Amino acid sequence: DAKTTQPPSMDCAEGRAANLPCNHSTISGNEYVYWYRQIHSQGPQYIIHGLKNNETNEMASLIITEDRKSSTLILPHATLRDTAVYYCIVRRNYGGSQGNLIFGKGTKLSVKP
């Protein structure tokens, strides 16, 4: 089972920041936090990942709390094309990780004009 908890749905106004929370209170020290999204039954798409430091790339920012028990994905200027289901996943990267992703139900983000 997924080790994360996310709200089932969220709305965001176009052009505003979308902040998607994720709880992962049982995360282990060697587990990373990953975010993927799935736009309308397409294949999931990688967004960002992090271990304990905040991360930013061209798509999003990832803020991880100091105790690593929760994180927030931030889409700084949401567009209609960001409407999708967003998945928060914890996964080991090294030392025996089998690599498969365990998806939960995710958060359905609806960006509205």
Add this chain to the structure above:
Amino acid sequence: EPEVTQTPSHQVTQMGQEVILRCVPISNHLYFYWYRQILGQKVEFLVSFYNNEISEKSEIFDDQFSVERPDGSNFTLKIRSTKLEDSAMYFCASSQDRASYEQYFGPGTRLTVT
């Protein structure tokens, strides 16, 4: 940008028939995966494949399923005798290595078993 491709996009088959779903992973990737998503449900891991053998498989991946990399480019998922409950979207993914940060997913094959 390189991408994972899958064929066919939609496959309709009768219960009990064999189906083969095809995937072309990104060319320099070494790890390959199949996932499935029943309509309205979660994406579920089926199997991972590396160096011409299965690395890991889930409980879903029973004896009715098999995977193969018949040549240097294709990666296939075979279901020997399809059941109604096999109806789902099947996604192929690939990554550069097992520890790779990113898995690249294909667009999926919608399998409908009647």
